Amino acid sequence: MSAAVDILCFSSADWHGKWGSRQQVMLRFARRGYRVLFVEQLAGLEHFWKYPNLRQRRWRRWREGAQEIKPNLWILSPPPLFPGRYYSPAVARLNAALVRRWLGTYLRRLNIPKPILWLYQPEHAPLIGRFEERLVVYHCIDEFTAGTHGRKRQTIAALETEVLHRADVVFANSTLIYESKQKLNSNTYRIPSGADVEHFVLALDPTTPVHPISAAIPHPIAGYVGNINNKLDIRLLAAVAAGLPDWQFVFVGQPYSQSVDLRPLRAQPNVHLLGRFPFAEVPALVKGMDVCLLPYADTEFARYRSPLKLYEYLAAGKPIVSTDHPEVREFVQWLEIASTPEDFAAAMLQVREEDSPEKQRRRTKLSQQHSWDCRVDKMEQIVSMHLGKM
Incomplete structure (x- = not known):
């Protein structure tokens, strides 16, 4: 044109x-x-x-x-x-x-x-x-x-x-x-x-340092990047965090207490609400995560959305656990889907145990089709x- x-x-x-x-x-x-x-x-x-x-x-x-x-x-x-x-x-x-x-x-x-x-x-x-x-x-x-x-x-x-x-x-x-x-x-x-593949693949680059804030949090780390609002299943997340006290749950994004009750999440000692960071710093934060989460609620607001973070997590090579969402079902070979706190926690343990450098490279390669x-x-x-x- x-x-x-x-x-x-x-x-x-x-x-x-x-x-x-x-x-x-x-x-x-x-x-x-x-x-x-x-x-x-x-x-x-x-x-x-x-x-x-x-x-x-x-x-x-x-x-x-x-x-x-x-x-x-x-x-x-x-x-x-x-x-x-x-x-x-x-x-x-x-x-x-x-x-x-x-x-x-x-x-x-x-x-x-x-x-x-x-x-x-x-x-x-x-x-x-x-x-x-x-x-x-x-x-x-x-x-x-x-x-x-x-x-x-x-x-x-x-x-x-x-x-x-x-x-x-x-x-x-x-x-x-x-x-x-x-x-x-x-x-x-x-x-x-x-996904901005060139940006998020930096999480796999050996020369990219883990963000200092992530580096200060003990592993294993489950992470989410994005606004923390009523599209997320807060009660499920709180239950998963309570059931995995040895894990740390890191949330990178703006919390919106006016749209959803965040008290169940804040009550967990292993939950870290870090707030919003510049886009340039996100790959370094994601690099410090062992598992990335897509914990969407089953609501009208959430069901209609296309989860941007799905493609960004793939570009970063990270294993993913998601709730059942219409847009993630076609990626069932690339992530785990769970609906209850018990199944969600079990899926997190599984994908971390089964992760490998080869799987990380394959996820990044897949993301290039969705750039x-x-x-x-x-x-x-x-x-x-x-x-x-x-």
Whole structure:
């Protein structure tokens, strides 16, 4: 495809926030010659009032304007919007008009006349048709109605239905999301999460030192990397930790006590909630883990997700124990699945005992088929095909 193609991406995360699919995908398109304007997550005045750190960070970046942080890649923080967009389509449309007017200056300055409009959230529906876009892509990485109720659920569902009806291409990152969205848009493609293989394979590199924090924790270590929220089965984890007192359980990620009760986990003396670390430090932390965990709860919120960490653990060569989740079943030859605390603990002991350098190399080799580069290869082919039909 021509290197002159531009992408206007409305993200559901900030660029320097939790590193995931939005940043990985847009970074790779920029590397391929696409010019990408990455608009960070839209936030209402209520969020600026509730989170002082967000207010300070966004105010500074908003005043800085568009910043080119990589070749062909600019990030831009939007101004605060009117509250209530999750409860009122009218407010969502008013905010869209404000965003379009605000963005106009930057689109002219960067000479982005007819971009690919790449959306990540249902609330972006009113933005469609405001940028003379040549193609609309909806990259659906969550089931946004999961865990919501009443008017909020109805509004999100209505906005997403609009996105699905108007999008030219829909990328669904899990089987359940694909099955749901394909009913409303026949141009829906399943593209799961991927791994930054070159980054996580550093965990197998002999020259990579174990992170000092991991090095200070005695083995054996069971580890999890990611947000600690209601997608995890906290009670199962607490029971497993209680049943394996000689093991240490290390959690690398932001704990969200407001979404899930973490007290059962905190009560275990062999549990370490280390908090969030820079993405660059994660391979050194994973290197210190003997077994990696995918302890997802059996909830609507968790079932629809594509477990990014599955592919990252494989790239790091680590043995994996998971609860039963739709997205891990196809990897049953590469990990152990367990549903009860007793079975989960037994699986941890088994995979650690059976691990070997050869198995580690095979896991890393498998992960190369699931790299972000492979995912974006497929996305680019699909986008090119649909642009050719326009």
